[in-house]
Amino acid sequence: MAVTMRDVARRAGVSPKTVSNVMNGYPYIRAETRTKVLAAIDALGYQMNISARNLKSGRTGIIGLAVPELSLPYFGELADQVIVAADDHGLTVMIEQTGADRDRELTVLSRPRGHLVDGLLYSPLGLGQEDIGQLKTSTPMVLLGERIFHSPVDHVMIDNVPGTKAAVEHLLSLGRRRIAVLGIHPGEKVGTAAIRYGAYADALTEHGLPVPSELAFPAGRWHRSTGAEATERLLASGLEFDAILGLNDTLAMGALRVLSQHGIRVPDDVAVAGFDNIDEAQYSTPSLTTVDPGRAQIARKAVELLVRRMAGDDSEHEEIAAPYKLHTRESTLGIS
Structure with a gap:
């Protein structure tokens, strides 16, 4: 027996009209209600007949x-x-x-x-x-x-590869040579972290510089908190570095916070760059160099x-x- 909109409404505990509004993308619906309706649709395997709903265009x-x-x-x-x-x-x-x-x-x-x-x-x-x-x-x-x-x-x-290389080359042009990287995913072969880290390594190699693998620090989800945690590990390692490349802007912003807390001047002591050019990047303190x-x-x-x-x-x-x-x-x- 075919599942109906009323079946979905009964399971979700809402009216059929609410189910219809969710399915038609009506914007003024509480997130909790939308989630319940979509869960009911998934559970019952309900499929809307598009052509019946709109015979003109389907x-x-x-x-x-x-x-x-x-x-x-x-x-x-x-x-x-x-x-x-x-x-x-x-x-x-x-x-x-x-x-x-x-x-x-x-x-x-x-x-x-x-x-x-x-x-x-x-x-x-x-x-x-x-x-x-x-x-x-x-x-x-x-x-x-x-x-x-x-x-x-x-x-x-x-365009991850040339974009990341541009950030690294900018840091190199400023005389930075010990560039730490935040956000790698060890073992990853495809995906953002692998692509951007590979581009970072290639940029150093193309400039005749060794790739300091000891300065590559993992971060799972790329949030400010994981960028801050990775920077704390970097500082605790005692390794010398004069720049940080966050594989996205939120990682870099986490780094800015920790560097400030430790009295490390940016960019005098350590230059910081990110990737994504999120809106916040131009309003952070200091404003963040980044790839759009x-x-x-x-x-x-x-x-x-x-x-x-x-x-x-x-x-x-x-x-x-x-x-x-x-x-x-x-x-x-x-x-x-």
Whole structure:
């Protein structure tokens, strides 16, 4: 027997109208209510009949955005840019978090709620080469972010390698030679940490410098707290260093806090740089030198590609790297 909207409403403890509002992307719904409804949809395997709902177009006018973690400023600001770009095409955005967990990322690709959207912008961090076949879904999709593998869908990427090299070369141009790195993931072969650390190492090698592996410090989730903890371990090690590269801005900001607490002057004693150019970077004390990965361009191009695929474009899939820009600020140049 087919599952109905009333079945979903009964399980979630809400009205059928509320279920309808959640499924149609109505914005003024409490997060707790939305979560309960989506959980009920998953549990019962409910699928909305899109063509019955809209006989004219067979479309919902909604696209999905699946990101690892909205509490990380990069993804929160990316979501904002996606909403702006989607609005230009008359589309609404439904956002979901995966926690960078492989199982949850795979669930996004297979769950019934995928039928609630016309297309999906998808930023996975937990998937690997063995999961490439899972990307072949009936829902049009564009990958965002890291260049993990050549996939069967369009991919709009951060230009991690030249962007990271630009940050390292900037530090080298200032005479820094002992550059510590915060945020590595030991054993990782694909993904942001591996790509950016590899680019850091290549930049040093290209300048005839040894790669100081002892100055590479792990951090699991890239938050301010883990950046602070890694910096404390760096200071406790007694190793000499004259610069820190945070593999993202929040790690670098955690470092700025700890250096200040220990009376270490930035940039006089230690220069600090990050990656992502989150809004906070230009207002931190000191303001943070960082790489802008082209977040607005990523969002705009990804939505444009998705709209094309939703319209039936079956041309060869594209891999596009957004242009980056290095913003040099007080954390490396000092206050002028």
